[in-house]
Amino acid sequence: MCAISPWGICQRSRCTSGRIYSRVFRKTFRECPRCNGTGRRVRIGRRIYEYLRSERKAGNR
Numbered sequence: 551m552c553a554i555s556p557w558g559i560c561q562r563s564r565c566t567s568g569r570i571y572s573r574v575f576r577k578t579f580r581e582c583p584r585c586n587g588t589g590r591r592v593r594i595g596r597r598i599y600e601y602l603r604s605e606r607k608a609g610n611r
Contacts, residue, residue, distance in 0.1 A: 556596040560585035 560582060581587030 556593055557590045558593050560589055560591050 582589075585591050
């Protein structure tokens with residue numbers, strides 16, 4: 551699954567399309583720090599794959 555689609559949606563509460571809106575003032579927002587304002591995040595399987603790949607590459611040096 552992660553090889554086909556490595557990105558998933560950001561699961562942070564109040565994060566809509568990469569923006570976190572204020573609870574008091576609805577027009578005030580900032581970028582979500584978890585997804586860097588994209589609204590998407592890297593899946594856990596892809597993170598594991600990238601870690602193992604980098605470890606293998608570092609071991610071959």
